[in-house]
Amino acid sequence: MHLDKRMAYWRANLRLVAICLIIWFICSYGFGVLFVEQMSRIRIAGFQLGFWFAQQGSIYVFVALIFFYAWRMNRIDKHYDVHED
Amino acid sequence: MSLQALTYWVVGLSFVLYIGIAIWSRAHNTGDFYIAGKGVSPIANGMATAADWMSAASFISMAGLIAFLGYDGSVYLMGWTGGYVLLALLLAPYLRKFGKFTVPEFIAERYYSRTARIVAVICLIFISFTYVAGQMRGVGIVFSRFLEVDVTVGLLIGMGIVFVYAVLGGMKGITYTQVAQYCVLIFAYTVPAVFIAIQITDNPIPQLAFGSEVSGTGTALLDKLDDIVTSLGFNQYTSGTKSRIDVFCITMALMVGTAGLPHVIVRFFTVPKVRDARVSAGWALLFIAILYTTAPAVGSMARYNLINTIQPGAVGSVDGNLAYDDRPDWFETWQQTGLVRYDDKNGDGRIQYYNDANPDFASQAAEYGWQGNELGVDRDIMVLANPEIAGLPNWVIALVAAGGIAAALSTAAGLLLVISAAVSHDLIKGILMPHISEKRELLAGRIAAAFAIMIAGYLGFDPPGWVAQVVAFAFGLAAASLFPVILLGIFFKRVNKQGAIAGMLTGLVFTYAYIEYFKGLFLKWAGSPWGENTAQHWLFGISPEGIGVVGMCLNFIVAIAVSYMTAPPPERIQHMVEHIRVPRHFAEDSA
Numbered sequence: 001m002h003l004d005k006r007m008a009y010w011r012a013n014l015r016l017v018a019i020c021l022i023i024w025f026i027c028s029y030g031f032g033v034l035f036v037e038q039m040s041r042i043r044i045a046g047f048q049l050g051f052w053f054a055q056q057g058s059i060y061v062f063v064a065l066i067f068f069y070a071w072r073m074n075r076i077d078k079h080y081d082v083h084e085d
Numbered sequence: 086m087s088l089q090a091l092t093y094w095v096v097g098l099s100f101v102l103y104i105g106i107a108i109w110s111r112a113h114n115t116g117d118f119y120i121a122g123k124g125v126s127p128i129a130n131g132m133a134t135a136a137d138w139m140s141a142a143s144f145i146s147m148a149g150l151i152a153f154l155g156y157d158g159s160v161y162l163m164g165w166t167g168g169y170v171l172l173a174l175l176l177a178p179y180l181r182k183f184g185k186f187t188v189p190e191f192i193a194e195r196y197y198s199r200t201a202r203i204v205a206v207i208c209l210i211f212i213s214f215t216y217v218a219g220q221m222r223g224v225g226i227v228f229s230r231f232l233e234v235d236v237t238v239g240l241l242i243g244m245g246i247v248f249v250y251a252v253l254g255g256m257k258g259i260t261y262t263q264v265a266q267y268c269v270l271i272f273a274y275t276v277p278a279v280f281i282a283i284q285i286t287d288n289p290i291p292q293l294a295f296g297s298e299v300s301g302t303g304t305a306l307l308d309k310l311d312d313i314v315t316s317l318g319f320n321q322y323t324s325g326t327k328s329r330i331d332v333f334c335i336t337m338a339l340m341v342g343t344a345g346l347p348h349v350i351v352r353f354f355t356v357p358k359v360r361d362a363r364v365s366a367g368w369a370l371l372f373i374a375i376l377y378t379t380a381p382a383v384g385s386m387a388r389y390n391l392i393n394t395i396q397p398g399a400v401g402s403v404d405g406n407l408a409y410d411d412r413p414d415w416f417e418t419w420q421q422t423g424l425v426r427y428d429d430k431n432g433d434g435r436i437q438y439y440n441d442a443n444p445d446f447a448s449q450a451a452e453y454g455w456q457g458n459e460l461g462v463d464r465d466i467m468v469l470a471n472p473e474i475a476g477l478p479n480w481v482i483a484l485v486a487a488g489g490i491a492a493a494l495s496t497a498a499g500l501l502l503v504i505s506a507a508v509s510h511d512l513i514k515g516i517l518m519p520h521i522s523e524k525r526e527l528l529a530g531r532i533a534a535a536f537a538i539m540i541a542g543y544l545g546f547d548p549p550g551w552v553a554q555v556v557a558f559a560f561g562l563a564a565a566s567l568f569p570v571i572l573l574g575i576f577f578k579r580v581n582k583q584g585a586i587a588g589m590l591t592g593l594v595f596t597y598a599y600i601e602y603f604k605g606l607f608l609k610w611a612g613s614p615w616g617e618n619t620a621q622h623w624l625f626g627i628s629p630e631g632i633g634v635v636g637m638c639l640n641f642i643v644a645i646a647v648s649y650m651t652a653p654p655p656e657r658i659q660h661m662v663e664h665i666r667v668p669r670h671f672a673e674d675s676a
Contacts, residue, residue, distance in 0.1 A: 010666060017174050024170045028163045033333050036156075040323070046296040046305025051323045054159035055151075055381040056292060059166045059374050066173045066367035073178075074360055082667045084358045 009080040016072055020065050028058040088479045089233065095483040096490060100246055102265055103494070107250030107258040115527050118255030119186040119506050120354040125260055127361040131368025133263035134352045136270065136491070137499035138165075138343075138369070139376060140216070141223025144270060144492035149467030151384035152391075155314075155322040158384065160332055164339025166370060166377050171344040173366030177353040179575045181362035182665045186354065187503075188347045188567065189511040195574040196585040197658060199516060204589050206511050208566045209347045213500045213507075214544065215559040216348075217537075220497035221545025227469075227489040243494060244542040251498045251505075252534045256355060259498045266491035271375055273488025277472040277481055278379050281386050284475055291382035299389075310385055313392050316400045317439040318446030322385065334631030341637055342560030345568030348503040359668040387467045390474055395438045395460060401453040406435040415473035419466055426461035436460055501541065505534035558600050561629075565592030565636025573644055578662045580644055581654040588644025596636035600629045 031039050032054035039050030047056075077083035116123070125133070143165070151158030183191055189209060193202035221240055228239025250258045275291070282294035286306060299306050310322045320326050327335075343349065352369075353362045394413065398405030409427065419425040427436060431454060438460040440446060469489065472481045509530035514521055521529070566589050573580040573588075603618045616622050618629070627635065653659075664670075 006663070006667075013666075020170070020174055024167065028167050029333060029336070032159060032163060033329065033336065037324075044296075046298060046307055048307070048323055051156060051159075051307070052296070054156065055162055056295070056378055058163050059378055062166050062170050063367065063371050063374050065170055066370055067364070069174055070360070070363035070367055073363055077360070077668055082669045084360060084668050 005080065009076070009082065012076050012080075013073070016069065016076065020069050023061065024065055027053060027061040032058050088482060091479050092483040092486050095480070095487045099265075099269055099487045099491060103246065103262045104249055106261045106265055107254045110257050110261045111254045115186070115510075115523050115530070117257045118527055118530050119502075119510060120256055120351070123355060123357055125355045125357075127356055127365035128368050129260070129264050130352060130356050130361070130365045131370075132267040132372050133260045134349065134365070134369035135372035135376075136263040136267035136495035137352060138349060138373060138496070139270065139492055140496040141220055141227075141489060141493035143376065143380075144274065144489050145223060145227075145468055146465050148380045148383040148387060149464035151381050152388040152467055153464055154325075155320065156325040157327050157332070158381070159325075160327075160335045160339065162377055162381060164336045165343060166373060167336070168340040168343025168349075169366050169370040169373070171340060172349065172353070173363055173370075175572055176344060176350060176575070177362045177366050178359045178668070179665045180350060180571070181353050181356065182359050182668060184354075186510050187506050188350055188571070189507060190515065191574070192567075192570060192585070193511075193515065195658065195661065196570070196582045197655065198582045198586065201570075201582065201586050201589070202511060202515060204586060204593075205567065205570075206507050208562060208589070208593065209507050210504055212346065212559045212563055213348060213504045214537075214541065217497050217500040217504075217541040218544035220493045220500070221541050223493040224490060224497070225545060227486055227493065240542055240545055243490070243497075244538055247494055247498050247501065248535065248538050251501050251538070252531050255530065255534075256502055259495075259502055260355060262498070263495045266495040267372060269484075269491040270488040270495075271372070273484040273491075274376055274468075275379055277468075277475065277477055277485065278383050280477050280481070281390070281471060281475045282382065285386050285389065291379045291386075295382035295385060306385060306389065310389050313389070313396070317392070317396070318443040318450065319440045322388070328626050330626050331628050331631055334627045334634045336631075338564050338631045338633035338637075339560055341564035341568050342562075342633060345563035345566070345571070346560075347507075347563075347567070348499045350571075351503055351506070352499075383468065383471065387471060387474070391462065392438065394474075395436050401449075404435075406437055408435050410434070412436070413474075415470055418473065419470055424463035424466045428459050428461075430459050431456040497541065501534055501537045504537040505530050508533035508537075558597070561596045561600065561633030561636060562593065564633035565596040565640055569637055569640040569644060573641070575662065575665065577645070577648075578659050579653055580648045581651060583651045584644040584646075584648030587647045588640040591643040592636040592640030595639055596633050599624070599632045599636075603629045 036050035040048035042049040189202045189205035192205040224243035225240040250262050278291040279289050282291045283289050286294040286297040287300045288294040288297045299309050314322050356362050356365050395407050436459055437455045441458040513529050514526050570585045570589055603614050603616045
């Protein structure tokens, strides 16, 4: 039983990490590098969107991702009863 | 008060603050010395990490670099921030759970091998010294420009200050000093940025001003910048010249390198809990992001300001260019340092600034009667000269000097501590004298820190010609050697000693050889670099700056392949991996 629980906890963690890393990749390498020209055809205020993601947006997304991960992970810890105190 | 007296006051006061903090928080045992007794709150640790991470290069050079590179400068912005996501999701919480003092210590235990530990220590020392040499040089330069003392004297003062708080306080002293240094440097960075943003766009927030209209014109700043730079034969500001694969690989090498840098990783050993390690990476990146999102805005505005000053009228018109005799004061001040240079090639008494390396623009320039670019501007002065260019009061200029010094000192101290811990804890305690008492280990750590400062000072005083190249190497090396084995150590139980050692060596040797071949590092006496450093000669079109990514992939492949060909790691190691994967034991385990 407890082996299953351990596996389930680890799988939940890996799933969360994978989701976060996919977003991480799309917002930096995707929007900012690989598809920067296509994205830059879209304009918001004085920014071309691809350029904005490369020099601003990706960084905001990174910050948000870490806080999101920390928050979700704490909930997963509690759910599996492995949180600290 | 004169600018110089004011600068002495501001910088002097900041030093008093740092030393005061060091005395208040000095280390009493090895736990304090290496990891601040695991008692640092996640927000304070985030600030300290940010100051630790943002070096003289981030503070002084980065905005200038982006100003001249435009879109291509994005590799530094994404590369030096995105690594924290990898750190927070893949490394920090598990290494904190492991709960020891150093990175080589983790590698030694996970791979049950002294050889692995020694390889890790070598990587670590090389990476850290590379960095620290540049920091000490930065301290020397800021001192000599703003306090008008000799670079050597500046360097000695800097060494003295770091000596006091790194040797006395260890990690604990460094952490709390870095919190103060962060406040000084971020204030010093954002205040001039806000003023300049208001001057150019009427919007006080640099990140928004970046996308606003230039006041009174109705055209967005970036569009205007694209127009002006292309009319002078430069590449468009918002698009790049590097190949896509190269931008991709450099960004990746910097990100992974960041996550593999020992002085960054070790910061997450100082917080009380696993939960704190996760969120602390978020705080660190938030504090870093304040500077890193301001920098590109500053870069674009600085480029705009510069060109507008030199080219106030229409491009190509007779009086479109600034007459040399009308040049502003800051131009003259920086000319004296040799960082702004003027050479009247066509003898018209005016300054022409354009891209004379662009063959498509040559005929246009000839038509205007221009005979070559006449202005040389060192990229490094953009941030330092910004307050002067914008005509800000003297206290802001003094503050920028203190900020530059804070950035350099905080990074240098963090690196020196990592080096001293590698020597006293990994080499002396871990390998040479396992039975050394804690008191003597602490003493050994202090002596090692003192020695490291002297070597760093020497390197900064007399930097080998290759320091600039070596910085790229440090990231490539961290990406290709340390990061993969730490990651595999946590996520793949099957990877064993043989795999890890083979992987580290493959990544290290490949990355080193590639950089040596194209840029030349240590074998210059034997005729390196042997290869012409241009895109058609590169492997897959990847420059030496980005090659760490290929090294990393090789490391992964070799480590996994070799592990499957040899015996799996012992049972106790598999248990250890299980143990670090969860913050607290499953209740069933203890039952």
